[in-house]
Structures are given as C-alpha cells and as structure tokens.
Amino acid sequence: MSVIRLSAVLAGWVVPGLGGLHAGENWPQFRGPAGDGRSDAKGLPVTFGEKERVKWKTAIHGKAWSSPVIWGNQIWLTTATEAGDALSVLCLDKTTGAILRDEVLFRVAEPQFCHRFNSYASPTPVIEDGRVYVTFGSPGTACLDTRTGQVLWQRTDFVCNHFRGAGSSPIIDGERLYLSFDGSDFQFIVALDKRTGRTVWKTDRSVDFKDLDGTGQPTAQGDFRKAFSTPHLTAHDGRPLLLSSGAKAHYAYEPATGAEIWRLEERAQHSASTRPLVAHGLVYFQTGFGKGQLLAVKLGGKGVRPETDIVWREKMNVPNKPSMLEHDGLLFMADDAGIASCLDATTGAVVWRERVVGAQSSSPLLADGKIWFLGESGVVTVIEAGRTFRKLAENKFESGFMASAAVSGSALFLRTRTHLYRVE
Numbered sequence: 001m002s003v004i005r006l007s008a009v010l011a012g013w014v015v016p017g018l019g020g021l022h023a024g025e026n027w028p029q030f031r032g033p034a035g036d037g038r039s040d041a042k043g044l045p046v047t048f049g050e051k052e053r054v055k056w057k058t059a060i061h062g063k064a065w066s067s068p069v070i071w072g073n074q075i076w077l078t079t080a081t082e083a084g085d086a087l088s089v090l091c092l093d094k095t096t097g098a099i100l101r102d103e104v105l106f107r108v109a110e111p112q113f114c115h116r117f118n119s120y121a122s123p124t125p126v127i128e129d130g131r132v133y134v135t136f137g138s139p140g141t142a143c144l145d146t147r148t149g150q151v152l153w154q155r156t157d158f159v160c161n162h163f164r165g166a167g168s169s170p171i172i173d174g175e176r177l178y179l180s181f182d183g184s185d186f187q188f189i190v191a192l193d194k195r196t197g198r199t200v201w202k203t204d205r206s207v208d209f210k211d212l213d214g215t216g217q218p219t220a221q222g223d224f225r226k227a228f229s230t231p232h233l234t235a236h237d238g239r240p241l242l243l244s245s246g247a248k249a250h251y252a253y254e255p256a257t258g259a260e261i262w263r264l265e266e267r268a269q270h271s272a273s274t275r276p277l278v279a280h281g282l283v284y285f286q287t288g289f290g291k292g293q294l295l296a297v298k299l300g301g302k303g304v305r306p307e308t309d310i311v312w313r314e315k316m317n318v319p320n321k322p323s324m325l326e327h328d329g330l331l332f333m334a335d336d337a338g339i340a341s342c343l344d345a346t347t348g349a350v351v352w353r354e355r356v357v358g359a360q361s362s363s364p365l366l367a368d369g370k371i372w373f374l375g376e377s378g379v380v381t382v383i384e385a386g387r388t389f390r391k392l393a394e395n396k397f398e399s400g401f402m403a404s405a406a407v408s409g410s411a412l413f414l415r416t417r418t419h420l421y422r423v424e
Contacts, residue, residue: 024040026408027406028128029169030069030169036277037323040367041407044370044424050396055411056096056422058420058421060077060415060418065361065403071127071146077089078123078124078134089101089105106142118167122165126177132144138160138166143177160185164271167273178233180244180246182205187204187246203258203259205247223289228288231243231275243276245286250283261302262304263304266293273320274363277324277326277331279326280326280329286318286320311346316353320335321336321361322335322360325366325371338359340383362403363404364404365404371385378416398416
C-alpha cells in the first residue's frame with residue numbers, strides 16, 4: 001500500500017489502494033497512512049487509562065517527542081539523551097511490547113541548542129516494507145533494513161542551525177525521501193534517492209527574509225527564519241505537488257525536480273510546525289507562531305500567489321503545534337491551550353468552540369466518527385466528530401503526551417514522555 005494519498009497518476013506511477021489508505025495494520029508516517037490523522041479502524045477504545053485496557057506498557061529511555069510508526073509486527077521510534085549527544089532508534093514487538101532493537105545511530109560531540117520544550121528526537125520516522133528512514137535534522141539521517149537492523153546509508157552533511165531543535169518529519173513516495181531544513185542560517189528542502197541516500201535535488205526557500213518580523217526593519221533574529229513543518233504530497237489537475245510550510249511563506253514544489261511551482265507569502269508568521277492538510281480543492285495552512293492563523297488556499301496557481309487566492313482566514317484559537325483534521329466537510333482542531341474548534345471546511349464559519357482538557361502539542365486522531373486529543377497533562381479526551389460538541393470520555397495517564405497516536409488494527413499506540421502503550 002502506498003504511504004501517500006494522491007488522486008491521480010503521479011510521476012509515471014499510479015498510487016494503489018486509494019480506497020483503503022487509512023485502514024490496515026500499518027501506520028507508516030507522521031499522522032498515518034495518508035498523513036492527515038485519519039484511520040478507518042473500527043472499535044478503537046474510547047474509555048481507557050493507566051490501568052484500564054492497557055495490553056502492555058514499555059518504558060522508553062531518553063527524551064523524545066517523535067511518534068511511533070508501525071509496519072507488520074514492528075514498531076519503530078526514535079529517542080535521544082536529554083543533552084542530545086546520543087541519538088537512537090528503537091524497534092519493539094507490536095504484540096508483546098518487547099524491545100527488539102535499541103541502537104545509537106549518531107553520537108554528537110557538540111549538540112546544537114535545543115529549547116527545553118522541544119527534544120533532540122522530535123521528527124517521526126517513515127517506514128515501508130523492509131526499510132525505515134530516520135532523521136534527527138542536521139545531526140543525521142539514516143535508512144535501516146527493518147529485518148536486520150543494518151544501516152543501509154546515512155547522511156550527516158546537511159548544514160542547518162535548527163536554533164530551537166529540529167521538528168520536521170520525513171516523507172516518501174515511490175522513489176524519493178523528502179526532508180525540510182528551516183534553520184536560523186539556511187532554509188531549504190531536499191529530495192534523496194531513498195535507495196541510496198544520494199541527493200536528487202536541493203531547493204533553497206525563495207522568500208526574501210530582509211523584513212523578517214514584519215516591521216519594515218531588517219533583522220537577523222533566528223526565530224523569524226525557523227520552521228518545523230512536515231511536508232505533504234498531493235496532486236492537482238493530474239499534477240503532483242509537494243506542499244511545504246517554511247518561515248514567511250508556504251510553498252508548492254514539483255516532487256521530481258524540486259522546481260518551485262508557487263509560494264504564498266505570509267510575512268507575519270514564523271516557526272510553522274504543522275503538516276498541510278488538503279480537502280475540497282483547498283490546502284489548509286496553519287501559519288505557526290507570531291500572528292498564528294489558518295489559511296484556506298486554492299490548490300492551483302503558479303508564481304507568487306495573490307491575496308485573492310486565500311479563500312478564507314481564521315484568526316481565533318488556531319493551533320501553533322497540533323495539526324488539524326477534516327471530516328464530513330468540517331475541520332477540527334485544538335489549539336495549544338486546549339480550546340477545540342469545529343469549522344466549516346469550505347467557508348471557515350465557526351460551528352462550535354469548546355475547551356478540552358489541558359494544553360495540546362500532539363496532533364489529534366480521527367477514527368469511526370470520533371476524535372482523540374492527547375494532552376500534555378496525560379489526559380486523552382475523546383469527542384464525537386460532529387456539528388455538536390459531545391465529549392465521550394476523559395482518560396488519564398501517569399505522564400503527558402507530546403507525540404501523536406498511532407493505530408494498528410483495533411489498537412491505539414500511545415507514547416507518553418516516559419512509556420509506549422498498547423491500548424485496546
């Protein structure tokens with residue numbers, strides 16, 4: 001099954017199984033099979049907790065906010081020492097929770113600064129049959145054989161001062177691995193040959209950073225050059241698009257060549273951290289910190305996009321870190337402070353706003369008409385995904401959530417700050 005969700009023939013190959021992209025045993029990337037936080041799973045637990053419906057619980061060493069990925073009976077995730085001098089990958093048995101592999105991939109003599117709210121292992125791996133791709137940003141990217149654990153290739157030559165720590169997760173298509181590097185010094189996106197790790201193309205961000213903070217005055221402040229967003233593959237009118245949020249602008253690239261098709265500038269934004277979402281012929285961009293907003297943008301176009309290509313904006317309670325969901329013509333999101341919103345996806349009209357429990361950094365999960373919000377306090381709030389707000393359950397864990405949930409079969413795989421759980 002493909003790990004991306006496209007609607008047409010892309011770059012000479014057809015994406016198989018479009019109807020079942022959200023289903024099955026595999027959870028191959030950040031935000032699941034289609035990269036949009038949705039699963040076709042039925043019977044996922046609604047009421048559960050630290051001592052209820054936990055099939056197993058495995059301690060994970062270090063400090064890391066990366067989410068688990070699943071292929072077959074393997075779960076892969078990354079971790080790091082709090083100081084960032086050892087960057088590791090782990091493989092667990094999905095049935096028992098036993099740790100099958102725990103290997104240091106990179107040792108870093110002089111780690112970059114990482115903000116205490118971030119970790120040195122925040123990017124989520126991406127996995128396919130026989131291979132897992134792991135990145136920690138500029139300190140290192142590697143491809144491993146999932147059967148033997150052998151490192152097939154690695155790259156440590158990308159120069160980027162992440163300034164607050166890395167956060168962008170990799171994605172793949174049939175031939176390439178895509179990585180974003182948006183630092184205080186260099187800002188670019190690259191495609192690697194996923195078989196060899198060789199650079200296929202590298203494209204610098206094209207936005208002019210001279211007026212970084214929107215005041216009209218030059219500044220070199222690193223935050224206004226930063227971004228943490230994960231790219232996203234889609235298609236429009238039969239043409240493949242690689243969507244990517246940087247600082248000050250959102251971009252669409254040609255996946256095969258890295259040529260910039262268009263960019264939408266948003267000068268007041270910085271540190272975009274979410275994954276773009278595509279639905280109803282629109283792409284939804286969350287602009288990040290600064291004057292955080294939600295933009296609904298027409299998917300077509302070329303060059304520098306005009307303001308008129310923004311169909312609607314929402315300025316209230318837009319998340320900086322958690323990505324959003326779409327279901328039945330509605331958008332669902334919870335901002336960093338825990339205010340959940342439901343909007344009409346085509347008009348932006350607010351349907352409802354309610355508070356869920358606690359601050360949010362994880363991206364929510366949608367399955368079977370329900371939404372799971374994983375809170376930093378350790379509370380998982382489950383609601384109905386509908387036009388009326390209805391809370392179904394609040395479930396408490398000993399430690400809080402920074403990583404997003406994974407799904408396999410009828411089980412939830414939840415990573416807290418200290419443990420990985422199988423709940424069903």
